[in-house]
Amino acid sequence: MKECTHVPELPHGEPAPLSETCLECLAAGSHPVQLRLCLVCGHVGCCDSSPYRHATAHYEQTGHPVMRSFEPGASWRWCFVDESLV
Numbered sequence: 001m002k003e004c005t006h007v008p009e010l011p012h013g014e015p016a017p018l019s020e021t022c023l024e025c026l027a028a029g030s031h032p033v034q035l036r037l038c039l040v041c042g043h044v045g046c047c048d049s050s051p052y053r054h055a056t057a058h059y060e061q062t063g064h065p066v067m068r069s070f071e072p073g074a075s076w077r078w079c080f081v082d083e084s085l086v
Contacts, residue, residue, distance in 0.1 A: 004086040011040065022050070028052060032050050038067050065082075
């Protein structure tokens with residue numbers, strides 16, 4: 001497995017969440033399964049178990065490489081580029 005080089009490139013200090021839930025799901029009338037927080041800009045999107053996969057869509061649209069779980073008690077991070085937990 002390749003080591004992630006994207007975490008050191010993240011802004012210092014975690015960005016403030018732009019919302020408390022996936023706004024794209026709300027607009028589509030869908031229910032997010034689990035939430036993810038973009039560690040570059042603070043976008044909150046739903047996980048790949050949700051119908052619309054908005055966190056992945058955010059990465060594909062912006063190139064922001066690392067997100068973390070936005071669920072209470074969880075703090076793991078995922079790098080989309082390296083496809084690994086970081």
